[in-house]
Amino acid sequence: MSGVQDPSTWLLDRIDARETALTCETEHVQAQIDELTAKLSELGQAIEHLRITRKTLLALAEEPEPASPSPVLPDHPAYQQILAAFAEVGQPMRARDLCQVLDLPIARTNTENIRAKLKRLVSRGILVETEPGLFTPPRP
Structure with a gap:
C-alpha cells in the first residue's frame, strides 16, 4: 500500500x-x-x-435682465438742443447737417465743436455713430 x-x-x-x-x-x-x-x-x-x-x-x-443705468446727459444746454434736433429731424445726421438745423454758421469751429459733442454723446451711449461721421439715436 x-x-x-x-x-x-x-x-x-x-x-x-x-x-x-x-x-x-x-x-x-x-x-x-x-x-x-x-x-x-x-x-x-x-x-x-x-x-x-x-x-x-x-x-x-x-x-430678468439687469437694467442698464440710463445714460447721463451732460449739463450744457447744447446737448439738449442736439437731442431735440435729432427728434425733430428723425434721421441720422452729420455735424454739418446739425449746424444747419441749429442755425449755426457753417464754420470749421462750429462743425468741430458739434462733432466733439456728438462723439461725447456716443461715448455715453446716448447716440450711435452708424458710420464715420454719421450720428443717430440708438434704436430701442
Missing part, C-alpha cells in the same frame, strides 16, 4: 484545492465589484453635475 493515498488526506487535499480556487475567484469578483462600484460612482457624479447645470441654466433664464 505504498502508492495508495489515505482517503481522508485525498479528500482534504481536494477541499483545500477547491477552497483556494474559490478564494481566487472571490478576490477576482470582488475586484470587479470594486471597479464597477467606482464606475457607478463616477457616472452618478456626472449625472448630478448635469442636473445642477440644468437647474442653474433654467434659473438664469428665468431671471
